[in-house]
Amino acid sequence: xxxxxxGANGEPPLKKHxxxxxxxxxxxxxxxxxxxxQRQRQALPVYRLQARLTRExxxxxxxxLIGETGSGKTTQVPQFCHQAGLTKTGLVGVTQPRRVxxxxxxxxxxxxxxxTVGQKVGYSVRFEDCTSTQTKIKYMTDGMLLREAISDHLxxxxxxxxxxxxxxxxxxxxxxFGIVKKVQKIRRAKNLPELKIVVMSATMDVDHFSRYFGGxxxxxxxxxxxxVQVYYAKQPQEDPVFSSLVSVTQLHQTAPANQDVLVxxxxxxxxxxxxxxxxxxxxxxxxxxxxxxxxxYASLPVQQQMEVFRETPPGQRKVIVSTNVAxxxxxxxxxxxVVDSGMVKARHHQPGTGLEMLxxxxxxxAQAWQRTGRAGRQSAGACYRVYTRAEFDAMSRDTVxxxxxxxxxxxxxxxxxxxxxxxxxxxxxxxxxxGAIDGALRELQLLGAVTSAEQPxxxxxxxxxxxFPLDPKFARAILASKxxxxxxxxxxxxxxxxxxxxxxxxxxxxxxxxxxxxxxVAPEGDMMTLLNVFRGYRKVQxxxxxxxENYLHxxxxxxxxxxxxxxxxxxxxxxxxxxSSGQNTEPVRRSLAAGLFPCxxxxxxxxxxxxxxxxxKVHIHPSSTLFMTRPACVIFTELVQTSKKYMRGVCLVDxxxxxxxxxxxxxxxxxHVES
DNA sequence: GAGCACTGC
Numbered sequence: 122x123x124x125x126x127x128g129a130n131g132e133p134p135l136k137k138h139x140x141x142x143x144x145x146x147x148x149x150x151x152x153x154x155x156x157x158x159q160r161q162r163q164a165l166p167v168y169r170l171q172a173r174l175t176r177e178x179x180x181x182x183x184x185x186l187i188g189e190t191g192s193g194k195t196t197q198v199p200q201f202c203h204q205a206g207l208t209k210t211g212l213v214g215v216t217q218p219r220r221v222x223x224x225x226x227x228x229x230x231x232x233x234x235x236x237t238v239g240q241k242v243g244y245s246v247r248f249e250d251c252t253s254t255q256t257k258i259k260y261m262t263d264g265m266l267l268r269e270a271i272s273d274h275l276x277x278x279x280x281x282x283x284x285x286x287x288x289x290x291x292x293x294x295x296x297x298f299g300i301v302k303k304v305q306k307i308r309r310a311k312n313l314p315e316l317k318i319v320v321m322s323a324t325m326d327v328d329h330f331s332r333y334f335g336g337x338x339x340x341x342x343x344x345x346x347x348x349v350q351v352y353y354a355k356q357p358q359e360d361p362v363f364s365s366l367v368s369v370t371q372l373h374q375t376a377p378a379n380q381d382v383l384v385x386x387x388x389x390x391x392x393x394x395x396x397x398x399x400x401x402x403x404x405x406x407x408x409x410x411x412x413x414x415x416x417x418y419a420s421l422p423v424q425q426q427m428e429v430f431r432e433t434p435p436g437q438r439k440v441i442v443s444t445n446v447a448x449x450x451x452x453x454x455x456x457x458x459v460v461d462s463g464m465v466k467a468r469h470h471q472p473g474t475g476l477e478m479l480x481x482x483x484x485x486x487a488q489a490w491q492r493t494g495r496a497g498r499q500s501a502g503a504c505y506r507v508y509t510r511a512e513f514d515a516m517s518r519d520t521v522x523x524x525x526x527x528x529x530x531x532x533x534x535x536x537x538x539x540x541x542x543x544x545x546x547x548x549x550x551x552x553x554x555x556g557a558i559d560g561a562l563r564e565l566q567l568l569g570a571v572t573s574a575e576q577p578x579x580x581x582x583x584x585x586x587x588x589f590p591l592d593p594k595f596a597r598a599i600l601a602s603k604x605x606x607x608x609x610x611x612x613x614x615x616x617x618x619x620x621x622x623x624x625x626x627x628x629x630x631x632x633x634x635x636x637x638x639x640x641x642v643a644p645e646g647d648m649m650t651l652l653n654v655f656r657g658y659r660k661v662q663x664x665x666x667x668x669x670e671n672y673l674h675x676x677x678x679x680x681x682x683x684x685x686x687x688x689x690x691x692x693x694x695x696x697x698x699x700x701s702s703g704q705n706t707e708p709v710r711r712s713l714a715a716g717l718f719p720c721x722x723x724x725x726x727x728x729x730x731x732x733x734x735x736x737x738k739v740h741i742h743p744s745s746t747l748f749m750t751r752p753a754c755v756i757f758t759e760l761v762q763t764s765k766k767y768m769r770g771v772c773l774v775d776x777x778x779x780x781x782x783x784x785x786x787x788x789x790x791x792x793h794v795e796s
Numbered sequence: 797g798a799g800c801a802c803t804g805c
Binding site: 218219220246247262263264265267268289291292293387388389390418419420444445446448449450465466467468479481523531535589590591619621622626684687740742743744748749761763764765767 | 800
């Protein structure tokens with residue numbers, strides 16, 4: 122999300138930094154008064170444990186640190202490592218699940234070490250490497266370290282890897298658990314300098330981590346969290362959204378002004394309706410503080426996102442109605458009360474069918490506690506759970522890690538590239554379904570990235586595919602575009618597909634949006650339409666006003682442009698000549714088909730479509746430019762299950778191209794070619 | 797004739 126709040130540890134807001142060649146101790150190098158900074162450091166709970174931590178860090182290969190919010194572990198432990206001499210043999214790398222956190226933490230620690238970001242302390246995130254030869258401590262996104270492992274299997278640049286926010290269990294962190302464990306063992310066997318591993322987590326499930334890392338010692342760090350009183354519903358509630366509304370209303374009538382409320386709901390629609398209801402209710406309550414209700418979700422325009430940080434005027438009350446962005450990604454100030462609906466919208470992936478689903482489900486106990494904690498950041502607070510104690514007890518204790526819920530094609534290809542030969546028996550902290558790994562290997566085999574699904578050996582093609590930070594299907598399409606002389610077009614389309622939604626259709630201006638879209642619409646479908654949008658965007662030199670007039674998401678277009686730039690750079694590195702086919706879309710669609718053939722569908726006699734690989738009845742999504750048309754054969758980027766199974770990102774192709782792309786595959790799968 | 801939790805390379 123584009124917000125720049127303080128991160129999970131109360132860091133200052135993000136600033137843009139470039140490495141500076143000036144000496145680190147020059148005047149004005151740090152952005153705050155050094156004495157204040159040192160006072161703040163010494164007040165952190167973790168500071169008192171420096172001696173013990175230093176002892177453990179130097180004497181043990183692996184350490185688990187459990188720290189509550191506000192313990193200061195994320196900023197201090199890397200510095201302790203540095204002071205203990207661990208940076209003499211290599212970098213201390215600290216991973217974060219989010220870019221903003223990596224960048225702002227580097228800034229904070231650079232201030233503490235009285236240097237400029239990019240010198241002793243740096244960061245590395247996608248599109249931005251702010252490190253230098255002087256760098257000793259490097260904050261980075263977990264995905265970035267995983268990318269580095271592709272070119273440096275043994276992580277030789279690092280003496281220490283700190284995996285922070287381990288409890289969040291992102292796919293990247295989960296894979297890194299296995300990688301660092303393996304690297305530590307290999308380096309030991311080869312008599313190379315030892316790799317220190319530090320896992321930092323807020324989890325209660327300590328044994329799980331410790332057991333996985335061979336009984337590694339655990340150090341507990343106290344936090345600076347205020348107590349939060351938890352209240353449960355007396356009876357199970359039929360409609361958690363309505364019950365949340367009632368809870369907020371009651372709170373509002375009893376609690377003093379300037380005690381702000383945070384409500385957790387599942388999605389945009391629900392949030393907007395709750396915001397409207399609360400505003401209505403707020404008007405009709407005499408004698409209550411004035412109510413300021415603000416929504417918060419990731420797709421909200423930045424300007425409106427910033428509303429949540431604005432200080433509540435005296436005598437008023439702010440109610441923030443949010444998705445789970447407020448659980449981890451955004452730290453909100455001054456929250457006294459949390460109202461927890463107990464529900465969340467989560468993505469699920471069905472390995473056999475390639476189906477993606479967004480499902481509203483109950484949260485885990487871990488999530489419930491995370492939400493609760495949001496009320497105790499600045500003072501004691503209260504959390505109102507809109508479910509009973511019994512319902513809470515029945516919730517699963519931990520959130521199912523992402524690696525067990527997503528497609529593994531990309532991860533599997535990465536593991537193979539890093540040198541993990543037997544992916545099925547990779548040492549996962551929590552093993553994904555065997556079926557999911559098999560499905561990923563089958564897909565990689567179809568794409569020509571591995572020799573066989575049973576005994577997978579990476580092919581040269583697979584190695585080239587892995588150099589792109591993309592779903593293997595997309596990487597395959599880019600590599601195929603070389604033969605068709607249209608890499609420029611394919612890269613552009615894939616960059617646009619990798620970004621978030623570009624075409625906006627606000628319900629209030631639906632007609633105008635659709636009318637504005639007409640000039641971009643291509644008869645071949647969504648991918649070509651997006652290409653036209655991007656060409657227009659470039660023609661007006663990325664003009665923001667133009668984006669607004671045409672109902673295009675400017676921020677997402679800019680992001681797509683950045684991805685495009687990176688992909689073109691990678692093409693150059695892979696000696697892929699970037700040709701263009703101009704107005705001819707056939708070579709482009711042929712290339713796309715060469716990667717996306719596992720996602721193809723054909724028209725049946727009764728007017729709907731059937732997927733070629735898995736024989737499912739599917740429909741063209743109403744947001745597609747091909748909706749209401751009946752193309753004989755299409756490829757698509759995503760299959761979404763809602764009221765029906767919908768194809769999104771649809772592109773008209775010729776069945777012959779699919780046959781060309783994967784003759785073997787289509788010999789065993791139904792494909793009708795009209796003659 | 798629908799509906800967009802959230803990150804990330």
